[in-house]
Amino acid sequence: MRPIAHLSFAALVAAGVGILGGCFSEHVQAPAAGQCVASPDSTPQGSPIISIVDYSFQPTATCVDAGTTVTWMNNGTQIHSTTEDQGTWDSPGLNPGSTFTFTFGQTGTFSYHCTPHPFMQASVVVQ
């Protein structure tokens, strides 16, 4: 019985360390495609704004809670779109200064691109 008890305790400790490690990793600031990063600090109301600048989405990975409305703003000089790869949302061509909003009702990872410039790719992670 004792060896089993020791093993269980060790497993609990390991799980605890794993959970703590997971918490800390959420605060890593380096953005990487496909990874969840903190919402922009400039949107305290919980409505993140993704900036479209020639020719990229900033940030390339955005992390939000389910139910959050995300706004894309075209801050570039070209016409861009925000188009989810599977068609979950598809904006019209956005003129410079135009915005598009989408409310995320489901959790998941959503990859999107710009139709006129398919090399412009980014993602929204909904938790």
Ligand SMILES: [Cu+2]
């Ligand atoms: Cu574009």
